[in-house]
Amino acid sequence: MSVALFTLGGTISMAGNHRLTGDDLTAAVPGLAEVGHAVEIQDVEKVPSANLTASTMLDVVDAASKAVADGASGVVVTQGTDNLEETAFLVDQVWPHPQPFVLTGAMRNPTLAGPDGPANLLAAVRVAGAPAARDLGALVVFKEEIHAARWVCKTHSTSTATFVSPNAGPIGHVVEDRVRILTRPLRLDGVHGRAEPAELDATRVALYTVTMDDDGLLLQGLADTHQGLVVAGFGVGHVPSALAPVLGELAAVMPVVLTSRTGGGSVLRNTYKSVGSESDLLQRGLVDGGFLDPYKARILLRLLLATDDDLEAAFAQYR
Template sequence: MSAVKRIVTIGSGGTISAVADARRRAGGGLGAADIVQAAGEPLPGIELSAVDVRRIPGRAMAPADMQAIASTIAAEVAAGCDGVVVTHGTDTVEETAYALALMLDVPVPIVLSAAMRLPGDVGHDGGANVRAALVAARDERVAALGPVLAIQDELHLARWVTKAHTSRVAAFASPETGPVGVFAEDRLQLSATHGPDDHLGLPAGDLGATRVELIWVAAGMDGLLLDAAAERADGIVVAGSGGGHVPPPVAEAIERAIARGVPVVIASRCAAGPTLERTYGGPGGELHLRELGAHFAGRIPALKARLRLQVALALGRGAQEVFPA
């Protein structure tokens, strides 16, 4: 690699790019080149370029958009860049980060960043977060972590990070592991050397054409939602209670879905911890669901299990292959 690191900033929209009017409606939005300007004095040893893939709020981000970001990153890496920063909306940045981990295996850092406050707000956090992302993107060690999120002076792995609060600036956490790095004085202090190997591949076709539904379990649910999903879905992820449990009527609907040939993956709705394997039997327990042919997500959170199944199916790979637990 050259002494000067070539960092590409990819814009996708979100609060970090928003320009709000007096009625708090998002305006046209800032591009990636504009956002970088808020990061302060240029960091030594890097050469910046910018490209915009999307200019949409985080709530509008879909798997097809994530695929477009992944394809852009792959092209920039092939063209010789040394690191990538992706600016994004906070609502879905944890999902895009994990989608990139699934679709990309590249030898350079991929760092996402975002902001909780609009650029015109007092205490806007976007500039500091992007600066941290640039610090991480020039650090060769970060490539081994896979895609990461740089925010609130912390670095988080794609698999574990989640938006844990709706509005405060310190909105992100990794309940399973905590952050793997912290920033101070334009330097990154890492506490990990490698991230999880989540890579599956970049689908050639439209990822959005593969439909995977996520159904959250609540006390007293019946099988209505799951039966409806099985009519059209290519796969279903169920966020079960505790270690991966569902009410007995939902278990009956899971059995019907599997009989139709729809793969069903059981995750947990809990913030941390694995799905269980051999503790609870009876209707809706994990032993029963395994007997029915359901697959289990292990430690992968429900939101990310959905993306993992979606990418796998789009690649022609089965649930058993990517959820072997």
Template sequence: MIPRVEIIALGGTIACQPDAAGAGVAPSLTAADLVIAVPALAGRAVVGARDLANLPSTEIDLPLLFALAILIRAFEQDGTEGVVVTQGTDTIEETAYVLDLLHNGRLPVVVTGAMRNPSLPGADGPANLLAAVTCAVDPACRDLGVLVAFDDTIHAARWVQKRDTTSTGAFWSPAPLGWLAEGEVALYARAKRRAGVSVPTDAAVPFVPILKPGISDEPRLIEAAMAAGAAGLVLDLAGGGHVHTDWLAPLSDAAKRVPVVFASRTRGGRVLGGTYRQPGGEIDLVSRGLTGSGDLDALKARLLLMLLLMAGRPDEFALRASLSLPALTS
């Protein structure tokens, strides 16, 4: 029996068309339009098409993602074999990670989009959509959580990052799970997976800003954020997680009141925890009550902290921020 896949469209470049005056493009194509543009989908699955939004991806917010997660659960309960989400690429690394934190099911959820809108030569949306549906129906992709399929590469949502503004190969992760080879899924790895975060439907979205200090940057934003009602702070710091000593007093004060997480602005490698002991080094920050972001960059650390605050479980941050596989035991 041919599998059933639901495509849920949120808008983005993959759904863009030029306006009548030729002054740029904006999302307007529907999920059904995207399906019609890729006849090869019919050979992969019985495809359903649903529009949940038609927005630039910077307009996507947590309430929309909560509604999307509920819809995905309903599709799984109805026997759907896989779900594909199409959206703008600007926030794919964030939305895919949120969905991964919320998704407890077994079915593949695959997020994709396009870097070139359909009016351009070499538009990549159709190929990415076909690749995403191919992943969504492949049994090997079950129990992997949320994936991002882009440029024939399969990424785990918890690792993926957008690293270029225009390249069709903009998405990167330190260890992709696999590739599409001759139109078929070829997996090379499986990412560690944890139970999803259960967020109450009536929980308010907390204010958790990211602060990214540079040279000679004064710590005024810490005080401003706290005065504005921040429920937590995420610091995007230099190197392995280091900050100027002028920031230490206000950070220490903030950490007594709300969770304060520090990440590395390099966006590569794990934030350090026990190497540098100078004032402002990561050992000093931990001693002041701050928490390292583990394997997460600042964008994902913020989202994890927000969901855990909404769930009333911020103490789980350090455990969930460790994405690496456990050490092998003999």
């Protein structure tokens, strides 16, 4: 039995001016040899996570699928944490296998006191090789907590406890040498079509965060440059009344998804009735993003547009 490890750089591999390889990373993990799974290493590229692209992650998914076809019991990816919540959700949409696909990283690099990378990597390998973690899609493992990709968020710029799932909590824990899954969320349908790199690169989806006194001036000309828009509204999905007709006009020519900028909870549908309320915006043609945060909604909308998949059915799963 083996676990396929793909390394993508990030804080976990930063050692001054030197970037650690997968061999370096695994050599620094006490107890890894006793896990019972050989770790097959593939160093992909060493870049800050801010430079990772959707196309790169889809290439990793393809390589991971080949590893699974060759007998790997699960997959681990190490990367920077800046956009790990987004890459995990992207993977979750396209990963077709029952084998776990686990993403992890570190908040403290190996030159600092108390680096968290070794412990995170050890826990991630345990989860990737655990039968109990099968059929859960993409997972994020940090501080011995196991998070479902569709709920996990990075919530602190420096804390090692940065990854949490505000709407659900972790779905499991690694306790001593045991992977303990406490709840098994229903695995949702992913994106059915294959997002080809050229199509994905040509698909532009904007993310617009609503602010006080917002009149939508920054949205002028958006329909000429983008194919979709995600709106991060106030609270349960509200915008200033002056912005409502602007968004309605855009919704007439492109998909516009309504989400909340709060970081937790769902947008509503029928509670408030004023101009700029959630019910008003949905009547103007905006798509209900449900419990999806703005970042994940943007990932999903971009994939759907690139594959011409069923947009309404895909977002309905998150309501």
